[in-house]
Amino acid sequence: MARYKLRQRLISIGEDFTIEDEQGNTVYTVDGKVMRIRETFVIEDRAGNEVATIREKKLAIRDSMTIMRGGDTIATIRKALISPFRDKFGIEVAGGEDMVAQGEILEHEYEIRRGDAVVGRVSKHWFTLRDTYGVETAPGEDDGLILAIAVAIDEMAHDPDEGKS
Numbered sequence: 001m002a003r004y005k006l007r008q009r010l011i012s013i014g015e016d017f018t019i020e021d022e023q024g025n026t027v028y029t030v031d032g033k034v035m036r037i038r039e040t041f042v043i044e045d046r047a048g049n050e051v052a053t054i055r056e057k058k059l060a061i062r063d064s065m066t067i068m069r070g071g072d073t074i075a076t077i078r079k080a081l082i083s084p085f086r087d088k089f090g091i092e093v094a095g096g097e098d099m100v101a102q103g104e105i106l107e108h109e110y111e112i113r114r115g116d117a118v119v120g121r122v123s124k125h126w127f128t129l130r131d132t133y134g135v136e137t138a139p140g141e142d143d144g145l146i147l148a149i150a151v152a153i154d155e156m157a158h159d160p161d162e163g164k165s
Helices: 143-157
Strands: 004-008 017-020 026-033 042-043 050-056 066-070 072-079 089-091 099-104 109-114 115-121 132-137
Touching: 004 026, 004 115, 004 143, 042 115, 042 143, 050 143, 066 143, 072 143, 089 143, 099 115, 099 143, 109 143, 115 143
Parallel strands: none
Antiparallel strands: 004 017, 004 132, 017 026, 026 042, 042 050, 050 066, 066 072, 072 089, 089 099, 099 109, 109 115, 115 132
16 A cells, blocks of 8 residues: 555635645645635645545535546545544546445545455554644555545545535
């Protein structure tokens, strides 16, 4: 499994993150675009190439965000309507098998599954720093997609406007 560390930048305009590998090298940046009608995050690699763009879907029945690549939607994440024991998000993957993220979402302790297979794992327990958590991706998975899912879920779970009408 590849392991990444996401650390929210404490002093920034918007919500920006860096994503580091296990050696502490910055491998991706997440730019939270400000002054937009809907929340947008762009994940770029070291060379500045877009890995994924995450957009909030406005006027949806349930909270949802889309993940795009090259202008095409590759996944849509929705918060489950009913989840009696644990937080749960459904992930519809365009042209692929859907996934589910389930666990203690607010605590950054959850798994991303495709069927019975764990394709990603998010944990804050690997780090002592506040505003830092880890994401593991299974071999052969689209790391950019798994990281984008983690960023989108983090935003949806910690949205201060959630639940207001």
